[in-house]
Amino acid sequence: MTFSSVQAYYRDEHSDEPSIVRTSEDVDALIDDLATGPEFENLAVLHSSEREPLPxxxxxxEFMVGADGDRQLGVLSFMDARNFVSLGSSESLGGAVTHFVTANPTEFPRTAEIPLALVRQAVKEFLSSGGQRPTCVQWQEPEIW
Structure with missing residues (x-):
């Protein structure tokens, strides 16, 4: 299945040329790369080509996607006029979890952690919807952002 294209930034080399994600298989490769790649490159910033840019x-x-392969958990954030982060289904011990885009840290509330399978589903929905906030995930407005 082919989707609209999305630009993904998560490695140093993507600052000049982003990775392009177009298919369900590309999404799986992206999540696998985040989950198994370098410790300080486990978060990607995605932009849909289907949405009109600002003037x-x-x-x-901005759609951020983080993956922790060891724990099989990930995080999501979606920002447009408002900011949202994913909402996990279980109670957490509190605190924050940090993910990194090219060694730049971003903290998420620990309650934002969701199973990697749901992260994959959300990214596929983001592609197929033309860059809309995925509905397969519950969302919360973060206090720390």
């Missing part, structure tokens, strides 16, 4: 030329949205 400045910058994207009007």
């Amino acid at each position: 400045s030329g910058f994207p009007d949205h």
Whole structure:
């Protein structure tokens, strides 16, 4: 199945040329790469090509996807006019979890952690919906952002 294209930034080399994600298989490869790659490159920033940019030329949205392969958990955030992070189904011990885009840390509330299978499903929905916030995930407005 082919989806609209999404630009993904998660490695140093993507600052000049992003990775392009177009298919369900590309999503699986992206999540696998985040989950098994370098410790300080386990978070990707995604922008859909289907959404109109702001007058400045910058994207009007940002979808962040983090993956922890050892724990088989991930995190999501979606930003446009409002900011949201994923909401896990179980109670957490509190605190934060940190994911990294090219060694730059981003903290998420621990309650944002969801199973990697749901992360995959959400990214596939983001692609197929033309860059809309996925509905397969419950969302919360983070206090720390």
